[in-house]
Amino acid sequence: MRRLLPALFLLLAACTHSEPSADSSKAFKVALLSPGPVSDAGWNALAYEGLLAIKAQLGAEIAQVEVHNPGQFEDGFRDFAARGFDLIFGHGFEFQDAAAAVAPRFPNTVFITTSGNTVRPNVAPLRFMLEEATYLEGMLTASMSKSGKAGAVGGMAIPSVKSTIVAGSPAISHQPSA
Secondary structure, three states: OOOHHHHHHHHHHHHHOOOOOOOOOOOOEEEEEEOOOOOOOOHHHHHHHHHHHHHHHHOOEEEEEEOOOHHHHHHHHHHHHHOOOOEEEEOOHHHHHHHHHHHHHOOOOEEEEEOOOOOEOOEEEEOOOOHHHHHHHHHHHHHHOOOOOOOOOOOOOOHHHHHHHHHHOOOOOOOOOO
């Protein structure tokens, strides 16, 4: 998984990058909005590693900002788009509404949200599709258990987390946490 996220970012960036025009002085510009510090040694750090790989492998101009609430999400998307960024990542499910709200004003910018499901003309989600792997993991874990049962704890109750937990634990009933 640690190597998968940067590779996905590179693939996506490579697919959206067009051939240089007559005015090749305009750099390909990619930005990242993260919901936490890129020094977290986890979710945000992996996204930042992907951004650095885009810079190293595609020569893109990059920028990153940490944002904490939906108002800042929209402001971040709007700021990067107004400054001419070609591709802007909102790193998390929580960014999809802000991307959808800002995107119509910036039709030449591509907005990507990780773990989202919102699709618009210039907004798309990046889904990790971990359900197949977690299903197998759950079956293997349960088969190794003396009771034949296994448990899992997810983070936030968002669709991408729910789907992986459900896939990995087909025999467990799910109750929402308080």
